[in-house]
Amino acid sequence: xxxxxxxxxxxxxxxxxxxxxxxxxxxxxxxxxxxxxxxxxxxxxxxxxxxxxxxxxxxxxxxxxxxxxxxxxxxxxxxxxxxxxxxxx
Amino acid sequence: xxxxxxxxxxxxxxxxxxxxxxxxxxxxxxxxxxxxxxxxxxxxxxxxxxxxxxxxxxxxxxxxxxxxxxxxxxxxxxxxxxxxxxxxxxxxxxxxxxxxxxxxxxxxxxxxxxxxxxxxxxxxxxxxxxxxxxxxxxxxxxxxxxxxxxxxxxxxxxxxxxxxxxxxxxxxxxxxxxxxxxxxxxxxxxxxxxxxxxxxxxxxxxxxxxxxxxxxxxxxxxxxxxxxxxxxxxxxxxxxxxxxxxxxxxxxxxxxxxxxxxxxxxxxxxxxxxxxxxxxxxxxxxxxxxxxxxxxxxxxxxxxxxxxxxxx
Numbered sequence: 001x002x003x004x005x006x007x008x009x010x011x012x013x014x015x016x017x018x019x020x021x022x023x024x025x026x027x028x029x030x031x032x033x034x035x036x037x038x039x040x041x042x043x044x045x046x047x048x049x050x051x052x053x054x055x056x057x058x059x060x061x062x063x064x065x066x067x068x069x070x071x072x073x074x075x076x077x078x079x080x081x082x083x084x085x086x087x088x089x
Numbered sequence: 090x091x092x093x094x095x096x097x098x099x100x101x102x103x104x105x106x107x108x109x110x111x112x113x114x115x116x117x118x119x120x121x122x123x124x125x126x127x128x129x130x131x132x133x134x135x136x137x138x139x140x141x142x143x144x145x146x147x148x149x150x151x152x153x154x155x156x157x158x159x160x161x162x163x164x165x166x167x168x169x170x171x172x173x174x175x176x177x178x179x180x181x182x183x184x185x186x187x188x189x190x191x192x193x194x195x196x197x198x199x200x201x202x203x204x205x206x207x208x209x210x211x212x213x214x215x216x217x218x219x220x221x222x223x224x225x226x227x228x229x230x231x232x233x234x235x236x237x238x239x240x241x242x243x244x245x246x247x248x249x250x251x252x253x254x255x256x257x258x259x260x261x262x263x264x265x266x267x268x269x270x271x272x273x274x275x276x277x278x279x280x281x282x283x284x285x286x287x288x289x290x291x292x293x294x295x296x297x298x299x300x301x302x303x304x305x306x307x308x309x310x311x312x313x314x315x316x317x318x319x320x321x322x323x324x325x326x327x328x329x330x331x332x333x334x335x336x337x338x339x340x341x342x343x344x345x346x347x348x349x350x351x352x353x354x355x356x357x358x359x360x361x362x363x364x365x366x367x368x369x370x371x372x373x374x375x376x377x378x379x380x381x382x383x384x385x386x387x388x389x390x391x392x393x394x395x396x397x398x399x400x401x
Binding site: 035056063067 | 168171172196197200203236240243247251254258264277279292295
């Protein structure tokens with residue numbers, strides 16, 4: 001019983017370390033996944049965009065990125081919170 | 090296969106010149122002439138009804154008129170179907186509204202024209218030795234011809250960004266294991282490798298397709314632009330501007346055809362000026378009495394072009 005508790009503690013600790021180590025990469029990844037569709041549909045908001053045929057061809061495959069972009073737009077009022085959150089436990 | 094693009098200002102006689110070039114080269118080569126102009130009259134020039142399927146005009150010469158309205162419709166329908174399938178999971182994005190906007194957005198005609206051109210060139214590979222494109226007026230044609238280069242530049246940037254996304258996903262996957270993304274009950278596996286990433290594969294295959302067109306456009310042994318102008322100043326100005334763009338795109342330019350030349354002094358002066366400014370051989374087509382319509386008239390017209398002297 002004791003052994004199992006210690007094992008679970010170590011496992012949780014390992015999981016915590018792993019998730020800490022990827023936090024920054026995940027933040028960068030979210031930013032890139034946000035920028036990618038922004039470029040594709042950017043012409044709607046005045047951002048330089050690739051020719052529409054490239055956007056139309058890629059749109060069916062960027063569902064995840066479009067979702068991330070929508071979420072990022074929703075979180076825009078607390079960007080500082082998100083950035084500082086990376087440094088606080 | 091060799092490709093000749095006949096370009097020029099609206100109303101200068103591009104279709105007649107394209108028909109004459111195609112007629113001349115078809116004596117020794119199996120030739121296809123394609124009208125990309127939304128306002129077709131290639132069939133009228135040959136007095137042969139033409140459609141979206143290649144039809145025989147005479148021995149060794151085939152013609153077709155691309156239905157541009159239809160091409161745009163097909164292009165948008167294909168894209169809409171794929172988009173609707175995927176985005177049914179993402180109700181927050183008003184995809185119907187997006188598609189309606191795309192339908193009306195500037196540039197769609199150019200993309201559809203390029204798609205049609207790509208399709209015809211790839212389908213004609215091995216069937217025809219020479220293809221002659223009768224193009225829409227200069228502005229639209231130059232934008233279509235510039236599209237492959239612009240698309241390649243953007244494609245390279247997007248590939249670079251995508252590579253970074255995939256490498257970051259892979260780094261996370263190595264530490265935390267495979268990641269999945271669930272949206273409205275549908276599970277998506279996040280791709281981490283280029284060969285399994287649909288975005289990357291679509292980008293690379295599109296760049297390959299567009300790269301082939303760009304390669305063809307800039308190869309002087311396989312491609313030639315034949316500008317057509319009238320002996321007037323406006324026509325010369327437009328041809329000069331077209332030259333600038335074509336040179337930026339590194340497209341080989343052949344002889345310049347000056348159509349409807351009546352032999353007046355002013356016109357002779359303008360032709361001398363055009364010759365020195367543009368630095369290309371000039372073929373003068375006299376102002377003919379009757380309309381150059383029908384095989385006989387086109388045969389006569391084609392003799393003035395002296396195609397064998399300037400075609401690679």
